[in-house]
Amino acid sequence: MTTLCLRYGRTAKILHWTIVGLLAVQYPIGWLMPDVHRGQAPGAPMTFHVSIGIAILALIVVRFVWRLTHPVAPETSLVAWQRLSSEVVHWMLYISVLATTLTGWLFASFRGWSLKLFYLVSLPMLASDNAAAGKAIDGLHQAAEWSLLALIGIHLAAxxxxxxxxRDRVMQRMLPG
Structure with missing residues (x-):
């Protein structure tokens, strides 16, 4: 039987804030890196963008499993609509991070890029070289990026x-310390 805690534990906080930090680095790299055209080898910006994406993917899976196995009780001071919207936004964030990272990895695979995780370990290709599929998945990746950014904005605004x-100290549950 799993016991509900009232506050997020150290592991949940570390995972949350590490993912936040990586996303804060990931978005500028993704927006500022030069386009890599067909036949070109991806350079350092793309290698770091994909590597950080894979790190985010791994961390969000760990965070998801951690949340399932270490649930935190809903904040009792929240009214029903706030509790419900909080749950919905959190689950949508998980889905959106998964969609964004997986479509990015698929895009690199469809482009036929051989990438290494931080120049150390070769990443497996999720698909074979396919220009048409690459173009389609790029569109999905961009839509996922914008959806994730909108959800982050909603989460931050709340x-x-x-x-x-x-001024209800709800945020104290996830702040470091």
Missing amino acids: ALAHIFVY
């Missing part, structure tokens, strides 16, 4: 509302 508007 967090700031709890700090500055409601």
